[in-house]
Amino acid sequence: MIYIPLLLLLLLLFIGLPVAFAMFVAGIIGITFVSDWSTVMGLMATSPYRSVAHYSLTTVPLFILMAEFITQSHIARELFNAIYRWMGHLPGGVAIAAVFTNAGFGAMCGSSTASAAAMSSIIIPEMQKLKYKDSLSGGVIAVSGTLAMLIPPSVPMILYGTVTEQSVGKLLIAGLLPGIITAVMLALTVVIWVKASPSISPSVPSFSWKEKFESLSVIWPTLILLVLVIGSIYTGFATPTESAAVGAMGAFIIGVALKRLHKKEISVAIMGTIKSTGMIFMIIVGATMFSFYLTLSQIPQKLVSGIAAMEVNRWVVISAIIVLYIVLGFIMDQIAIILLATPIVFPVIMALGFDPIWFGVITIVLAEIGLATPPVGLNVFITSSVSKIPLETVFRGAGVFLITCFLTLVLFMIFPEIVLWLPNRM
Amino acid sequence: MNKINHVINTIEKGCIFIAGVLLVIMMLLTSADVIGRKAFATPIPGTLEFMEEIGMVTVVFLTMSFVYSVGGHVRVELFERYINKKLLKGIGFFNTALAIGIFVVLAYSSWTAVLEFHKFNTLTNSVWRYPLAPSYAMVTLGSIMMIIRTVQDLILKIQGKSLLDLSNKKAMVVDELAGLDEYYTNTEEGEEK
16 A cells, blocks of 8 residues: 555656655555554654755756856857867867866756767767768767766755765765776767777868967966866865855856856856756655655565565665666656665665765766667757757667776776775865 | 636746746856955955755746656657557656655645744855745745646647647747747737647
8 A cells, every 4th residue: 555656756747747745645644554644744844845955956056157258258168179179180080079078068068968068068069060971979968968967966866965975075075086087988989989980980080289279378277267266165164055156156257257157158058057946946845745755664674574584685686776767767857866776776776785976977977878868868958959860860879988987886896995985085 | 728828828938938047146256255255355255155955946847847847857769769659658647646655745745844944943154144934945846836737738639739839939939039028929929839
């Protein structure tokens, strides 16, 4: 009987009720099953408010605002031009520059979709002009755009930290090294692909040293924001919320100083922030109600005891969890997956003795994969719609880079030290 | 319907404006607080509580109906293509009715909390000691806005129209054009057509 709300949740998701509302309804019915209606009313009176009035979650709208200001300021174009001048001559050089531009942009903006949209409009026309094959152009932008989720600041990482009550600062920093390694491996994938099939990427002449150094003079906004956000969190100078506010402020000042943020752009940035914040927090409110049902019904504890009784190797269990996340990634939004599955899966992870910070990074890598897998790979849809490259072509190109993403996932699983090295030094 | 939509839009526009201003204040206040604390050892008292109890609550709850009307809430659309049109229409009614139900319960239950906080004059933990009831009232206010929007959506669905048809225009305007006035002018013109 207590599992009926879980099945109801799946049914409501299946019939297209917004994820937030589905979790709300399933939570209410679940609490009524396990307790009574007066408990529901008592929780409804205060829990939606309390789930929003949460200081660590104020980081979310501020990082989104920062990303919106950066997107409206078109800072990414200069970053790409500089990296292109340094790497353009390499095999598949523009695609490699695209990977590192996405990594750099990801360090200023915690949204993968914003990253994919911005890069599709800036880099793909350049690649098409140089006669790069569309599968390479679309694939590299769609997949490397997901780096924004892993490299701090990362909105999904903040949500994971809040749900699991882990240090958001440590989680954000934990994503840095895996993000850089993933970027390097994606760049290597470009090189291998181009070596195997030279026709997909024409060679580009090298720039002079003067041109290369000149290009560095315009990437100061990126460097300032990197120091403001990542530097302040890592050194403990500011909390993640404070660094988000200072980062948003910095992005705003840079945008205004560069004369790219006017009334219109500021208005668009604020509206975009309100829209994304509202979407995320409604899921949080719904997930909170659903979590009360999970807590009262003790389903996670029963799951933990059931797994313990099976006496299977912990790596078998985590492999099953990873498969579950990948399957969910085929059909659901990444933020919804984190808020829905983490409360159920996290007690199991802790009971099996895995590190919670490490699992946070694994969750985000899985979310990255979900953003580029069919049928609802959001980054692929965005890249295709902005660049007008057919969807199938972008999916085909993304498939090559997804192999690399799976390899990085295995790497981080075998060597958790890669993930934990930086946060353990904080 | 157009006049009602105009009234709803005007109220919603006001809510978005307040939320937008508070968002900017949150950014400025937290930046000033961290700079004040680190550089002058003078933090701004009450920043944390302001962020939680006024900033976040207003930004999220007052704009719920706007996010709903632009189709901003994520949902699984994958299986819709396998469901026949008639059934899909019925599911649309059911989902909207369910959303109305959720927000009726939320409006009622949050209002009981507002009354209780008002009755006992519950104050915030902030050094400024302001009453907590108005902050909780944001949940009620946002829920009432949501009820109005979802009922409007249901009526439009019965008439064979959809709030989402308007919202596509809204989303487009939000992303590609700019400015609150321009955005609402366009949506209202869209409905009149």
